[in-house]
Amino acid sequence: MSISVIIALVGLGLMVVFMLSVMPGNSAESRMEEQLNAIPDFTPSVSYKSSMCKNAIAIDIDREKIAVLLNPMKLRQLEAKPSVYGFSDLMAVELVRDGASVIKTQRGSQIAGAAVGGVLLGPAGLIVGGLSGSKRQESKIEKLSIKLYANDMMTPVQELFFLDFPGTGVDPQQIQPILRDLDQWYGRLRVIVESKKTVRA
Template identity: 85%
Template structure:
């Protein structure tokens, strides 16, 4: 098989992934589930038809709703989990199963921060997992882990990219990286603001 055929197949695979991610079917079902949460009005939300998960924030009531992929939970259907801002203990950005950066209550920023300068999660992902490694390798999975004080299910993992095997070129998933940056930033603000409130 020639190189041009392989490149074409990879490009076609990425096109299919992006088409699936914007298809309305799963997204409208996720909208219904998020809108059905009592005393919860999403101010901002993220829904991925490709990864079949969603997250929403009700800023006024200080609540976060997370809807995970039922297949990853080994269930036929998943219901949204709702947390107060004060229930969020830490947030972590994960690339291909490895931690890129983590913010937790009661401690400093942890992770791949070169020389104390945070480039933004997407910058760290594209640059590799350490400041010294500047690699542009394919990315198979990108997720944000939310650590909560829920004893039954303390960790919720929200996927932004789940493309095992082939992976995706970082330059081709810039919209996903931008969404990832924004959501890690929002959740980090919540953790940091509650850390400050706890210290007072």
């Protein structure tokens, strides 16, 4: 079997994995949705569930709460329960690519990490920007995540994965839906951090 055929098959396999990860209605996503909907005094206004990464996040805008459900395997647990924070408890949000910070927004300070001019591109633009030809091949992505830093002594840091494909990595052009989701969720969480809202009584 030629190398080009092998590469084509690997690429096809990756596309199938990504298509399955964004398709609604699969059992992993249904289970995560049930867990989010079962949280007392919490009604998701918007949510993100990844069957590929087995984690989820939801925001209840009216009650000003955020729920995060992480992959139990990463927590070394049989089952994970959602963590719920008030908007006022979210102190910082950070976008991470392959273990390195891309951009970070924290309460009471300016955006850290990438150049301010890059913010116009959005986080995904910072990740993909400037990739072409051979550079694209060298810049495959293995992991993409958002870290939430909360005012919580037990679990002050939660890492929500949007892509977790260690070893081979993927071309950014193949994961445009994931990058769009990443942009939207970093944007939502950044708005919460910068608004400095408090939870209503």
